[in-house]
Amino acid sequence: MSFETHRCLAKHTPIYFAGDDAGELIKVTKGVVSVFCIFEDGRRQIVDFVTEGELLHFQFGGELDHYAEALTDVELVCAPVNAALSDTAWAEYVFEQMRNRLDRERRHITLLGQKSAAERLAEFLIIVSERLTTPLGDIELPMTRQEIADYTGLTIETVSRMFSRWMRERRLVVTGKRTYRIEGALAA
Amino acid sequence: MSFETHRCLAKHTPIYFAGDDAGELIKVTKGVVSVFCIFEDGRRQIVDFVTEGELLHFQFGGELDHYAEALTDVELVCAPVNAALSDTAWAEYVFEQMRNRLDRERRHITLLGQKSAAERLAEFLIIVSERLTTPLGDIELPMTRQEIADYTGLTIETVSRMFSRWMRERRLVVTGKRTYRIEGALAA
DNA sequence: GAACAGCCTTGATCAGCATCAAGAATGACC
């Protein structure tokens, strides 16, 4: 599309801040981005890990009210809101992405509202495994323990303890630098 | 619109179940509806309280994956998905409603992920007060303590205790059968 | 390969909320 622009960013680079102009839609074509909110007191809630083919936000004007940051090296395609929504293919894509995000957010809500630490992390791994797998079928976790904690509403220590336990019990196996495989039921 | 149908339901009536056909969009024109998920073990997570002018769900085909139930007497307008999305006014309305829901769900995620019981309930009251106020400006709470608990991820006892405390401290005042007024800062 | 920074792990203790339990208030129905 003529109105699209491309950007490449190195890992850990901020993509936008709350308060930035929401004039363009941003699609991730490579890598993983974390989308999050920050409170006055420094607490952070990661709302989504956005992967290839997905849009970062759905604000079509005004100011952005949250943050996005590259977790890995990323490639992005940006499109001005008006041009994108006037283009049939883009508009349909945006629509579909909104539906997907609604579903993921709902799932995230149930994860946070009703589940124990073990259940949250098991569900987190399942959610990630549906979107971030190696060709061999292993789960990729490009995020740090802190980021997992900020997604699941737990602390870094609890995340670490749970992973350690599952690895000790051979329910979760490390298969590479940042890849894992689930070998048994995690829920317990 | 010719393709719209109207329904009136008494309070506590189920509107749809998970597994039902997602063939029509449903708009609330009067009353309040709770939208929720249920787990195998009976735990329930209320995802949203849907009020006048809002859509219940955004599934445009297949089977619904959650539940909806009238909290109060309600009036609904239903429209077949295809007819609605072909109609410009409806399509724009659906789009706008999806954006609103995305924002509310994100807010709900931060409420559940990062906050203490007091903070959750304070935030819950603020969210509700933005959409359910009497002409006098009081907050309407048509939902039970259990429903508030299932929305905030707390137990009914914790909700009750927090409300009692705020009422004892005159931060929250009962102004009617199901109406309240916030008199001071709740967060503490 | 030594030094350093960032990330992760593990243990000990603590606090907030859940759970368990009992009774009070509210409202519906005859």
Place this chain on the structure above:
DNA sequence: GGTCATTCTTGATGCTGATCAAGGCTGTTC
């Protein structure tokens, strides 16, 4: 107005996960 079911409140106790603290691992830089 009395009875019953439902909802709400309040207290006592316990558990899960947070907090505090210390040390280990990994990777980078010179």
